[in-house]
Amino acid sequence: MFFKQLAAGLAVVAGLGVTSTNALAAYPDKPVTVVVPQSPGGTNDIVARLISDKLAQQLGQPFVVQNKPGAGGNIGTAQVAREAADGYTILFTVSSAQAISPAIFKDPGFDPVKDFAPVAAVGSVPNVLCVHPSFPANTLAEFITLVKANPGKYQYASAGNGSLNHLLGAMLDEKGGLKLEHIPYRGVAPGMTDVLGGQVPMLFASLPSSIATIKAGKLRALGVSTKERNPALPDVPAIGEQIPGYSGELWIAMYVPQNTPKDVIDTLYKATEIALADADVTKKYAELGVEPLSDNPEQLAQRLNDDLKLWSGIVKSSGAKAN
Known part of the structure; x- marks a missing residue:
């Protein structure tokens, strides 16, 4: 009887030991x-x-x-x-x-x-290709035709050299056969300010940072950078619809x-x-x-x-x- 009780006691202790170890090992603690x-x-x-x-x-x-x-x-x-x-x-x-x-x-x-x-x-x-309302293109197709016909004439703002909105513009040049002039700023905010003021005609802006401005009519959205359209801007095409292979998110x-x-x-x-x-x-x-x-x-x-x-x-x- 003693040995049975001892074995049972050791089993309980062992079980407690396993439980304690598991508790200590649980992530996160x-x-x-x-x-x-x-x-x-x-x-x-x-x-x-x-x-x-x-x-x-x-x-x-x-x-x-x-x-x-x-x-x-x-x-x-x-x-x-x-x-x-x-x-x-x-x-x-x-x-x-x-x-x-x-x-x-x-x-x-x-x-x-x-x-x-x-x-x-x-x-x-998604990033959105946004232009000032005065820009002489109302659609993505018109934009591509206009820029191709005027190489080097139009500029786009970015948050700086090597930023995503810089490289989205560079990809537009490479895959679309366009020639846009890049104007780097020290951050998105000053670039956006100049586009809103009409000093620079366009930029790529993240959808969360630009959607209110777009809906207020202060910017015109021409295309989104992702492979498919975004539900928040269902009437704005994906750039890849006009420029095959274009996609960046x-x-x-x-x-x-x-x-x-x-x-x-x-x-x-x-x-x-x-x-x-x-x-x-x-x-x-x-x-x-x-x-x-x-x-x-x-x-x-x-x-x-x-x-x-x-x-x-x-x-x-x-x-x-x-x-």
């Missing part, structure tokens, strides 16, 4: 830092905070967003690359930082593939440092899938003009590789260099 390598208030920042709140609700720990802007996203991105691979520091970034910066900067401070493990792509942000995605355990990545991905299906997220995305994505880690890895090839080619052909 402390707050998680979410690094956004862009300034507060931008689309990526808004989406990062929205998704982080939902992850916190599901996983029972705070997901604390920290903005680390600078050098086209390189500062915050490089910081995450150096963090411990334990899932407690997440990079919430955009494709312009992850896929374009390595082609623009000689040493961005990180390798977008070797230093990070993909978690999930969560959204796509800004996507938002989550990464963790390379060598982060697979079970941690799986936990984050599954929680993100649930977050993307949440009614609050769906509503906010629609308001922002963000199209939902739900890439798993393998799909995101392929998306990044495709964009690294795309933008490195555009950077090379355009001769774009960082400011």
